[in-house]
Amino acid sequence: MAGRRRAVGRAGCLVAAGALLAGVAGCGADAPRTDARSAAVQDVLDRRARAVLGKDAAAYRATGGADPYLLLDLAAVPLDSWAYHLTRLDGSGSRVRAAAELRYRVDGYDTAPVVAERTLTLLREDGRWRVVDDEPAAKSGEQLWEQGRITAVKGAHSLVLGVGQQRSVLASYADIADRAVPAVTDAWGRRWARRVVVLVPESLDGMGELLGSPAASYRGIAAVTTGEAGGSGSAPADRVIINPEAYGVLGDLGKQVVLTHETAHVATRAVTTPATPLWLSEGYADWTGYRGTGRTAAEAAPELRRAVREGTPPATLPEDADFGFSGDSGKLARAYESGWLACRMIAERWGEAKLNAFYAAVGEHQRRAGAVEGALHKVLGIGEDDFAAKWRAYVRSELGDGS
Known part of the structure; x- marks a missing residue:
């Protein structure tokens, strides 16, 4: 790991940490004991959260020895909120593993909380639960x-x-x-x-x-x-x-x-939804990044220019898979450059306000099917096939021998 955390085993009956259950169930324990234990674990997590927000080192230590440097490492971060939501509890006896959502906001910057999936280990000693380990859940950062x-x-x-x-x-x-x-x-x-x-x-x-x-x-x-x-x-x-x-x-x-x-x-x-193709979201971001810089198409799209001059211009707008971080850097660059030129073309021919309206209109859908076609007709008054043909001609005109 890049951090200073130690490796922790994943023994026990832990299931996917992201699963949200109506009731918090445990392994090998009857329901009344589980409910009482869950309440006690949530209580210690609540006290831990209040200690973090209040920068109260003594109160924090009282909840357990996991991550003893947390308050020091967080000292410079202006926190507005910090809370744990218990989603699952596993184990029996005096040792349990808990899945929880850590929800926090940075004051003045976050309008919604960051949600981080965590896996915590707690021990019960002298009648009190204490957190002895706190790490990212599986597949979480x-x-x-x-x-x-x-x-x-x-x-x-x-x-x-x-x-x-x-x-x-x-x-x-x-x-x-x-x-x-x-x-x-x-x-x-x-x-x-x-x-x-x-x-x-x-x-x-x-x-x-x-x-x-x-x-x-x-x-x-x-x-x-x-x-x-x-x-x-x-x-x-x-x-x-x-x-x-x-x-x-x-x-x-x-x-x-x-x-x-x-x-x-x-x-x-x-306004970016699953209906928004990556050529549009990445192309729009690139268009915004290059906007006002004075960079020409040839300067900003060298890989696509090379393809055009070699007689292999793209026939279609890139698929989402073309934006994957793979070993083919040229393919990835051409995907970004293609999306950028599509957005640049819309801004030049229909206007920047229409580009923004088109982006938002695509995002009104929750499914990919028909989203781009519908937004093109609604905002630009053009069909998808006609748009693709205009884009291919634009790529050739901007990156051909005359560029």
Whole structure:
């Protein structure tokens, strides 16, 4: 692990930590005992949460010895809320394993809580339950404070939280984020929180731990944005996570484009649904990132330009699978560039307001089937086949020999 946590075994009858049950059931225990024990475990988790919010070290220690550095590592983070919701309890006797949702909000930045799935081990000693271990649930990512003490830098529109990073570096990222937020607002409008939280781990390995995925999956990826698709009208608490190794070697323009791209994802999340294809969500984010930079199509889409000049231009807009982080960097680049040019074409030929309206109209659907076709007719007055043909011609005209 990138953090300092020790490895913990997963013995016992633990089921998927994300399962939400109407009743909290245990293994090998009758219902009355389980209910009483669940209430006692929830009580200690409530006391633990209050201790974290109140920065009360003595009260925190009284709930158990798990993660003794938590209050120190969190000291710089302005928390608005912190709570545990018990979802399952397993085990019998004096040792149990609990699945719980940790829900927390950063004051001034989160309009909805971050929800992290946790697995906790508790022991009952002298008639009291105590937390002896607290770790991410299976297939869940670490939280940044599990990797060390957090340094926080607050910008005008941003909060940058880092581990193992110099404050000057974090301050430079806050400056970039502070330019990204108004740039996104100028493109998308004011219908979002207009602030962003940026996480900067110490290394690529730390990034992988935060995302709960192998670090190799993100090698060469400068940044990603976490968050659930919206569509309910309320934006979740997104986080932009920086890969310090890839992001750090970018030039000034590259850093700005990347962070503006990721901030666009934050802004549009509430209207991004399962119906939104990646060519549109990634293409729109790239369009926002490059907007106003003066970069030409040939400069911003070199892989697609190479394909056009070699006589192998794309026949269709990219599928979602084309955006996977695989070993084929050229294919991935062409997918992003294709989506960007599609959005650029809409902005140029129909106007930026129509591009925004088209994005939102696609997101009104919860299913992919018919979403793009319906939004094209509704907003642009064009069918999907005709749109694809215009896009192919646009790609050739922008990236052909005359570009």
